[in-house]
Amino acid sequence: MTASNTAPSNSPSAAFVSRHIGPSPNEVADMLKEVGAHTLDALIDETLPKSIRQKNALEIGPALSETGVIAHMKAIAGKNERFTSLIGQGYHGTVLPPVISRNILENPAWYTAYTPYQPEISQGRLEALINFQTAMADLAGLEIANASLLDEATAAAEAMAMARRVSKNKPDTFFVDADTHPQTIAVIRTRAEPLGWDVVVGDPETELNPEEVFGALLSYPGTSGAVRDLTGIIKGLKGAGAVAAVAADPLALTLLTSPGEMGADIVIGSTQRFGVAMGYGGPHAAYMATTDAFKRVLPGRLIGVSVDARGKPAYRLALQTREQHIRREKATSNICTAQVLLAVIASMYCVYHGPDGIRRIAREVHSRTAILAAGLKQAGFAPLNETFFDTLTVGAGDRANDILTAARKSRINLRDFGDGRIGIALDETTTDATIEAVLAAFGSDAKVAELAGDAGEGLPADLKRRSDYLTHPVFHMHRSETDMLRYMRKLSDKDLALDRAMIPLGSCTMKLNATTEMLPITWPEFAELHPFAPADQALGYSEMFEALSDALCAITGYDAISLQPNSGAQGEYAGLLAIRAFHRANGEGHRKVCLIPSSAHGTNPASAQMAGMDVVIVACDEAGNVDVADLEKKAEAHKDDLAAIMITYPSTHGVFEEEIVKICAIVHDHGGQVYLDGANLNAQVGIARPGKYGADVSHLNLHKTFCIPHGGGGPGMGPIGVREHLIPFLPGHPALDGGDSPVGAVSAAPFGSASILPISYAYAKMMGGDGLKRATEIAILNANYIAERLENHFPVLYRNEKRRVAHECIIDPRALKASAGVTVDDIAKRLIDFGFHAPTMSFPVPGTLMIEPTESESKRELDRFIDAMIAIRAEIEEVEKGSYSIEESPLRNAPHTVEDMAEDDWTRPYKRSLGCLPGGMEAGSKYFAPVGRVDNVYGDRNLVCSCPPLEDYQEAAE
Known part of the structure; x- marks a missing residue:
């Protein structure tokens, strides 16, 4: 040894x-x-x-x-520093019921599960996700919703891409409501630019010409807090053949008329305030809902209902769930993941509270906001937005800095618009003392009890919600903690996760997610920070970011790291944007050809297409390696417009290709850059550095190599490492650079899903280099x-x-x-x-x-x-x-279920014990799938993507 x-x-x-x-x-x-x-x-x-x-x-x-x-x-x-952050801008304080925290967020049965591509062993998380889809579709007032997206800003960008695909209007212009969160506008601009789409930001009531756009994104409520009726604007868009998308706060939608009732085609938003901590930016589950007519172009994952071999209802991933693997460079999205763990938490928040509970929370938030509005008006600072749900914008002029400073002395963060306006967003954690401290910062000594009688209402009377939501029995059955606990346990018992057995998935690296690594993510010092809080309140995060980046640079041989991309596919996209910007800065913007081996992961060509590149496929030889002769031929043929090669290393075929150095040299010699997909970095740490043998940029799957759990299909993190010449072209963010970076934001928060980075950091610290x-x-x-x-x-x-x-x-x-x-x-x-x-x-x-x-x-x-x-x-x-x-x-009869085990009349030609207890397994320790083999064809032909009453499936069972 x-x-x-x-x-x-x-x-x-x-x-x-x-x-x-x-x-x-x-x-x-x-x-x-x-x-x-x-x-x-x-x-x-x-x-x-x-x-x-x-x-x-x-x-x-x-x-x-x-x-x-x-x-x-x-x-x-x-x-x-844990201040009370009333900054809003899509991030709010929230309360996660402890029974959900302990039994979902902190439970390895949930956080170590893999993406539910094998439905028979994923029925628990699939049911939780269909609950999520049902809740979001209900609140949005539309027929169908997906199983979550990465964050609100990227969901908005996906809505734009979806609108371009289905719009009957020809102009390459997308309109964005100026009252939209600035990080959302930034991500939309980043997404649109490589594709040649123009983004116009303005007041939709006065500056939107429906004939001149393929779609528009409207905000409801706006980032200022204003609430307006969008019916007329949406009608004008649809009349011109354009697509109407709405960014909506789901908590506000419990009190407001749904966008679907106004005629919206697509509704997106964040479910962060449904029990998921701000976490300095993430991870959070975004949602996207749409009409039944657009279900086949909906990006991301969609959970549907089918039947199993016995005709019993069974959940499964449906339709275009991995459409980028099929369409490749023709795909409209590179999304291959979701935020499953966070979507599950949000769905359980809905199950725990039910419609009455969530409506009560929303009413309390709105009532407190109305009280604050009355106090501000009394103090001479009448809110600029007469309508509101939870957010007020106040014009403070040259007194703004003094007010913001006074609030911070009370350990409260308010939003600084930078032009004399101050934003204040309340949430379910807001107390009377918080409101009174805010008023004190404005120079008022008013008390909540005194103001309550004078408080009006900020919701327009004609926009109050009258339609029902969360009507399915699952949102009414689990009021006691006992019932809630048993429901979550019942679902987790249906699933097979890493806490039960090995998950030997190639290219997915389902490794130990150690408990010690997981502990810090629930600490309030990490969990409760707002991503746009002043930097001096996040010095711990800053120290960890720097140390983690240094470690990742040492491991990969790169010179700098961006922690912003919040999935592997997002990292691919950011890396290709860096390459594209590098060529443009050198006066070679014509370099748009991206070489991709035929064995590549489906997200590679999809990401290249999103970055405005033209994909050229390179052949692989019989041994599974890149065909170097074909590479040389393609590189020479495109030498004047070669932008990059995307290569996975070790190869997707599971082999270290001997010619990797030569492959990199060929691409460099013909003017291109080397993008090395980091999906298989677990085979290189400590023994090879991509940045030292020829690669220029890589994304790093922290949810694979660096122990962030897969969570049933998310969260993930996909930071990118780059060599020195690409550093200026790492993703920017308006919160960091005012939007002046050569490459804009790719995620809503400056550091992506910051609150799960302690997992990878702790892993590296405990393992050390050896x-x-x-x-x-x-x-x-x-x-x-x-x-x-x-x-x-x-x-x-x-x-x-x-x-x-x-x-x-x-x-x-x-x-x-x-x-x-x-x-x-x-x-x-x-x-x-x-x-x-x-x-x-x-x-x-x-x-x-x-x-x-x-x-x-x-x-x-x-x-x-x-x-x-x-x-x-x-x-x-x-x-x-x-x-x-x-x-x-x-x-062919696998998997065998308990029903097979208990069947009175066993007529199959093999023994029951062989089918149900193979290999001499003990019945007491045996995992039984809750359903038999799922019929995928039936599920796509009879698409149902929301919680169905079980009696609806009696016909299928007969």
């Missing part, structure tokens, strides 16, 4: 490294013997090209123990171990010249379709019976399975998975021998 096979015993991080990494030193030795390598170093030498091997140790500062990192994080958190390197080595060892043991049962499709795979491998069961009629779906569903989530199916090669074990799985769990795969191969052999047909086999 060499020193590199285990963390040094005297290291303060040794205990954590050994807990994060699954195999013990003895197991590592056994696995090395199995794969035919003497040491980990020898294995890495055979896996990685020597030309890119990192020679120096990874220096990221001293490693800390778990106890040490908690103390360290407490010290950092203590440097953040621990991170060891994690990479073990991830590669685990993948090679699986490949070696499965080779004789399922061929491994790609290896390098020394027969090594990287951190993942692709097994190829396609020949079994001919010999036994077995599909990749059959294998995936049968794995559920063994208690496993399936590997990645049919990507990047249709009909195959891509397996990534990560470093966190023990040899025992790896062997359990391997044994399950071998047992499945034996069942396939029974089909090949004619023991039973594929239709009668345990594979």
Whole structure:
């Protein structure tokens, strides 16, 4: 055993490294013997090209123990100042019911789950998401809503792109209400510019000509707080063939006429104030609702209802859920994720409070705002907006600075418009004392009790809501905490997450999300900061951002990091925008061709299209590598307009390509830049630095390599690292630079989903450089171990010249379709019976399975998975021998449910125990999928995307 096979015993991080990494030193030795390598170093030498091997140790500062990192994080958190922020601008104080906090946000059954692509093992989170969709569609007054988007600003940009796709109007101009949050306007401008769309910002009542736009975004209420009837404006837009989108606060919609009733085509907004802390900007679940006519162009994920093999109702992802993987460069969006964990929390907030509870909260917020308005008027500062829900804008002139300073002395942040106006936004946490402190800052000693009798109402009488919402029984059934607790437990019991078993998904890196890493995200010092609070109140965040960025630079070899992109796809987009801006700054704006290997992740061509680039596909050879000859040919053909190449490394096929340095050189020699997709960075940390072997920019999936949990499909974070020449072209933000950056904002908040960055920071601090390197080595060892043991049962499709795979491998069961009629779906569903989530199916090669074990799985769990795969191969052999047909086999009937176990009349040609308890599993520890195999075709033909009464599905069950 060499020193590199285990963390040094005297290291303060040794205990954590050994807990994060699954195999013990003895197991590592056994696995090395199995794969035919003497040491980990020898294995890495055979896996990685020597030309890119990192020679120096990874220096990221001293490693800390778990106890040490908690103390360290407490010290950092203590440097953040918790003021009461009444800044508004889309971010508000809120109260997360403790029963939801403990049993959703802090529960690994929810936060370690993967995206629900396998519906049979995802019924719990799918039900929670369909509750979310139902709530948002109800509040918006429209027929359908998606399962969340990244944030309000990017949802607005998605609405613009959707409007362009469906609009009957030809002009390439989009109108934005000037009373829209400035960060939303900034993100819309960023999105529109590469596509050649003009954005006009103005007063929709006086400056909007519907004939001259393909769509418009209106705000309801506006960022100033004003509430106006949009019916006439929307009617004018639709009469001209343009699309009407509305940004709406869902809490306000409990009291206001819905945008759908006004005729809106699309409604977007943030559900942050439904129980999700501000978190210095995120993560939060945005929503998008639309009419039934536009359901097939709705971006993001959509949950629908289908039936299972017994005809029972079952939830599933529906329609165009991953449309960018199908349409690629023709896709209108690169969205491949959501904010599932946050959408689940928001949906549970609706379930917990019900319509009456949420309406009561909204009325209390509005009542307090009316009291504040009366007090301000009495003090000589009558609000500029006569109508309002929760936000007032006051003209203070040259007294503005004194008022803002006085408020801060009372530890209250108000919004500074910068032109003598002050904004004040109240929320469900606002108290009488808060209102009186605000009035005191304006020089008034008025008391709430005295003002209450004089307070009027800010909601226009003709805009008061009369339609019902949240009418489904789920929003009325769980009033007691006991019922609420049991409902959430019932849903989590239906699902298979990382807390139960290995999730061997290729390219998704489902690794340990350690409890110590998760603790700080709920601390109020991190959770309760407003993203636009004064910088001196966020010194702890600033320190952590700098330290995390330095660590990521050391790991990747890049010179700077932007933490703003709040998903991997958003990082791709930001990286390509940086490349585009670099070429334009050099007077080469004509460089628009982006080379993309045929094996690329579907978001790559979609992101390139969004960045205004033209995609040219580069072939891959039989070994799965980029065809260098074809690359040279394409680079030469487009040398005058080559902008970039997008390449995933190690490749999507799970191999370190030997020619990566040459590939980078070819692109550079022809005037392009190298975008290296960081999805597979877990195979490089500590052993190779992309910024040192030729890449110019990468996005880093913190929700993969750096331990942010997947949360059932979000949150994610996708910061980008760049070399020095691209630093000026990192994303800007109006809150940081006034909007003067060469590349504008790509996310609503300056630092994206800041409140989950402590997870990755704590991980790096506890692992240290040696621990991170060891994690990479073990991830590669685990993948090679699986490949070696499965080779004789399922061929491994790609290896390098020394027969090594990287951190993942692709097994190829396609020949079994001919010999036994077995599909990749059959294998995936049968794995559920063994208690496993399936590997990645049919990507990047249709009909195959891509397996990534990560470093966190023990040899025992790896062997359990391997044994399950071998047992499945034996069942396939029974089909090949004619023991039973594929239709009668345990594979085609998988997954087996409790109903199968309890069936009185078992008529199948295999034993009940083989079907329901394969491999000698004990019934007491067995995971049973709550539904049988889901019928996808039925679900798309009979699309239902909101909570249905169960009796509606009796016909399907008969």
